[in-house]
Amino acid sequence: MKQYELTFLIxxxxxxxxxxxxxxxxxxxxxxxxxxxxxxxxxxxxxxxTIKGQDFAVYYYFEIDLPADAPAKISNVLNITDEVLRYxxxxxxxxxxxxxxxxxxxxxxxxxxxxxxxx
Numbered sequence: 001m002k003q004y005e006l007t008f009l010i011x012x013x014x015x016x017x018x019x020x021x022x023x024x025x026x027x028x029x030x031x032x033x034x035x036x037x038x039x040x041x042x043x044x045x046x047x048x049x050t051i052k053g054q055d056f057a058v059y060y061y062f063e064i065d066l067p068a069d070a071p072a073k074i075s076n077v078l079n080i081t082d083e084v085l086r087y088x089x090x091x092x093x094x095x096x097x098x099x100x101x102x103x104x105x106x107x108x109x110x111x112x113x114x115x116x117x118x119x
Contacts, residue, residue, distance in 0.1 A: 001034075001065040003094065008078065008087035009057035015044055018058055021083045025062070028077055032070035038063035051085045063092070 006029075010021050018041065026036055042059035051057070066074070071089055078087045 001067055003037075003092045003097070004064050004066050004071065004089055005092055006062040006064055006074075006087065006089045008060055009047075009051070009085040010060060011083050011085055012044060012054055012056040012058060014083055015058055018060070022060060024081075024083070025060075025078075028074055029062070029064055029066070029070075032066065032073050034064050034066040034070050034074075036062050036064050054085060057085050 006025075008025065010018055014021055022039075022041075029036060038061075040061040042061060044056055044058050046056055047054065071091075075087075075089060078084050078089075
């Protein structure tokens with residue numbers, strides 16, 4: 001399975017019922033053999049330009065693992081889903097993730113060294 005990032009914009013009128021839309025998207029991912037590894041609600045934000053007559057949208061972000069044929073199927077369904085104004089499904093670079101993990105580890109080590117030097 002390959003790692004992907006899915007960001008989608010939910011219609012602002014559904015701000016109180018975001019969970020129903022999110023559960024539909026999760027079910028879609030599960031039905032196509034995927035798994036959500038991280039989920040973030042970015043909240044309601046103003047759009048840079050009007051989309052389908054809307055100036056605001058609720059931003060939602062998923063990190064997901066998907067098999068090779070799933071992205072096309074998920075895109076086809078999200079294209080016709082009225083609750084989702086826009087979406088972006090992109091493959092993540094595994095090398096970048098490894099680099100970021102090493103960077104975080106290095107920073108933690110440096111912080112630990114500084115702490116021991118102060119004592």
